[in-house]
Amino acid sequence: MLRLMSRRSLCLFVFLASLICLCCDSDAGETDSTKRVTDASAAWQKKAVEYARIMSRVKWTPVADGMPMRRGAFEAGTEYTGVPYSSVKHVGRYIGFDIFLKTFLAAVENPQSVLYTENLRGEVTNAECYYGNVCSSYTSYALQCGIWYVSRVHGPPYRNGVSLVQSQSAQATQVGDIIFTPPRPGSHIEIVTEVTSDPDGKVTHVRVEESWPRTTRNTNRTAAKFNSHIASRNRKLYRITDLDAWREGNRAESFLFPNYAEDSAPPTINRVLLLDRGDWVPYQKGQAVKFNVMDRDAQGVKTLVIKRGESVVEEIDRPGKGIIERVFPTCGDYTAHCVMQDDSLSQACEFSVCDLDFQLPAEEIAAGKSWDLEFSSDNMNIIIAYFRSDANSYAQPMVFLSDEDRKNGKVVISADLIQDKGKAEVWLIGENKYGRLKIRKEFSVK
Structure with missing residues (x-):
């Protein structure tokens, strides 16, 4: 009888143990699922910070005076951090969406580029430089969009997968949150790129980055100052809970631009020859391409060679220093390089000639x-x-x-x-x- 009871007890023990294991496995599965969701959120947030800082941490120095900015001009020889603010609209080009960051950096090195010779002030509302960014293109670039969403439609009800943060305070803030300032007359959008906590988990500082005249702005506020910032001007703190729902079909990975790999890689800027639009850039058919033979290291230039694909379009002997202007009637991908006095070849500039129209x-x-x-x-x-x-x-x-x-x-x-x-x-x-x-x-x- 005792042996029989022992067997029954053993069976009961095994059954209960199996049940406990099953419950534990079920809990573990839920934990793993939650972790995967959390990791996915953390992944896009990490990318958002990384991409925002491609634009906000870049350093550049104008080589000439005259590059326009809000209420003045950038000074030659002065180093600036962050890309310039300019609402270029359909006339100029947005850095990151319309051109590479390296195209802007190449234009900076050419004193005859559109950055110094073109001024959109008065021609385009809220614009100065021919190349630039604004708050909405800056955050949309960081949030991995194929084209910008204007600031006023970053939040609900205009986007899905985004909600108002319940507690509008530093303690509830997460990296990747966005801050919307309603129109007065213009609206504004910012992105949270860092949240600092003390050993007890209490938030002490919140870093916010944004595109703002004259370049980008990077502000690390104490929790109290961040709360005051949110409370002023009827600002709202929003959280993107589903990035794909928020972007809908507007996903950077569906297009050639933005190109984060190219934008994050330090470029080698041509010291012999640059284009009026920098380098690595498209031109509309019929638009003049202006080559600036600079020869900054005084090596001596024998020939300027222009090619379409592998075919030589033109060879210009003894071009000297300065501007050479050409209009190309045939669309295609082009390069231009110089043959130096010692027969070495300069770095090639790359550009394309394109045609697009609609009715x-x-x-x-x-x-x-x-x-x-x-x-x-x-x-x-x-x-x-x-x-x-x-x-x-x-x-x-x-x-x-x-x-x-x-x-x-x-x-x-x-x-x-x-x-x-x-x-x-x-x-x-x-x-x-x-x-x-x-x-x-x-x-x-x-």
Whole structure:
């Protein structure tokens, strides 16, 4: 009888032990799942900080006077940190989205580049430099978007996967959170890149980075000062809980730009020859390309050689120092290099010549009806149709083109895309391995 009870007890023990193990395994599975979600969140947040700092920590020194900034100009010989602030819109080019960071850095080294010879002030609202960033392009770049979201639509109800942080305070703040300042008259967006805690886990400091005149701004506030910052001007602290839902189809990995690997790698800038737009850059067909033969190390230049692919387009003997201007009627990828006095070859500048255009069905388009936007391109893929409305600054819808759209040479604009009547505009955006070009046309919605 005792032996029988012992066996029964043993069976009961084994059953209970198995049950406990099963429960433990189930808990472990839930913990692993939660950990995977947490790790995924931490991964994009870590990238957001890394990418934000590509733009905010870069150092550069103008080689000439005249590079415009808010209420003045950057000074030659003075080192600056962070890319310049300029709302270039469709006229200039956004650093990171339209050009590489290294293209900007090459233009800085050319005293005859567009940074010194072009001024968008008065031509484009809130713009100065031909190359630049603004708060929304800066945060959108950090948050791995293929094109910027304007600051006023970073949060709900305009984006999914984002919510208001319940406690609007330093103690609740996490890396990757965004801070929205509502319009007065312009809105603003910032990103949290560091949260510092004491040994007891209490937050002591919060670092916020942003694009701000004259370059980027990096502010590490105490918890108390951060709370005061949030409390002023009706600011709101938002948390992106699902990055893919927040970005929707606007994902950097779907496009050639932003190119974080190129932007984070220290470039070797050509000391013999640079273009008016720097280096590694696309030009619109018919647009003049200005070569500045600088020969900064006084090696002596025998020949300037311009090639399209492997074919020599032109050889210019004894070009001397200074500007040589050419217009190229054939689209393609080009290089230009110099043969030096000792027959060595300089570093080559790289650029492309491209063509893109589009047609609207009419100057007036009926609201609530679908229509075709027809386009053409050469040496550049059309990727985005970006709309803006004079009547509603929050209405800035984008259409991402498919391979089928490109094959057909047109994209269908759905009936519900444009709701606001009045003046509107569309930017057609194309890209290739050197960057993006934008062309703009206005129309009316009736």
